[in-house]
Amino acid sequence: MSTSSSPEESDSLVLHTTDNGVSWITLNRPDAMNAVTWDQRERLIALLDDASADPGVRAVVLTATGKGFCAGADLKNAPAPAFGPARERVSGDVARTIRRGAQRLIAAVLDCEKPVIAAVNGTAAGIGAHLAFACDLVVAAESARFIEVFVRRGLVPDGGGTYLLPRLVGPQRAKELMFFGDALGAADAELIGLVNRAVPDDQVAKVAREWADRLAAGPTRAIALTKQLVNASLDSDRATAFAAEAAAQEINMTTRDANEGVASFAERRRPRFHGR
Structure with missing residues (x-):
């Protein structure tokens, strides 16, 4: 069983500032390509819920530090018994883990009462890709890649992937992405409608800020x-x-x-x- 980190450690793994009506939420585990830990997930959910309730927040930007946006869930530190070998699993353990974890995170983005922009600075894989696709607008670096990595591990997609992708690109394209698990570049993701804009790497934050400022000045x-x-x-x-x-x-x-x-x-x- 993984141990929970202190509030100070959790805060350092998810940076947060509010500027000009925009809540900036930044995943901060660059050494792990921002694979999401339990503590990060709970922090993200809390910050999105806070954004809904705070009249001073009028838009949200979700981004990350380093070269990766989010490499997926941190399975190395996942709570037992869902993914770890700590003991024999009880029927329903995995489903409960998914409902309480990845699905809650994606629902928090979809249900946030403020518009959420994903500023995808690098690779988004697995739940990381779904985290971006759940956002209302997606700005991606030209070097970013989106990977439905589950099939590479013999897993079924989770975190709302089978709900989100067919609605964004249609069932045939969604199946292609999920059956093969091939990396999709940002430019191709833009062409099929998974990304609003693919921009030069050094322009991601700038474009996200411009869009967020426009939203924050809106009704x-x-x-x-x-x-x-x-x-x-x-x-x-x-x-x-x-x-x-x-x-x-x-x-x-x-x-x-x-x-x-x-x-x-x-x-x-x-x-x-x-x-x-």
Whole structure:
């Protein structure tokens, strides 16, 4: 069984700052290509939940230090008995580990009430790739690679991969990526819709900041409701999606930003949104 690190150690493994309404969350295990530990995962989930609740946060950027974005889960230090040989597994151990771990992390990104940008600085493999794909926007370094590494280890994809990829690129392309486990370059990932922009390596942070600043200056509640509608529409029929859209519009029209947007249009000026 792996031991939990102290709060100070956890904080050093996930750096966090808030700047101009943007929450910057940075994985910081460059020597391990940012393979996610239990403590890092819990810290990420907590920070995403905090971003939802904090009116001072209006956008989130998820990135990493070093040459890798995230090499996947840190199986070397995974809690027993799910992946370790510590004792004979009990039926349901693995499923519980996945539900409580990788799936909770991906759900935290999808459910965050603020837009989340992945600034992918390097290789994203396994759950690391899914962490990026769960974000609302993805900016990737041209040298970055995305790898559905599970099949190389004889494993089934987890962390929402079989949910995310078919919705992003269709079932046939998703199967190709998952069946073969080949590395996909950032430019090709952009072509098939897994990445919004592939940019020179030294421009990743710059582009992510520009996008985050634009989002942070936008109508925060309207963007949150839009995110919710788009994510839900993938699992909805037309009637349900239309009803949700109308309800979201009703809710949004009670916000200060919506009223400011209408007023600025009538007065022929740029709107000044405050995130409320």
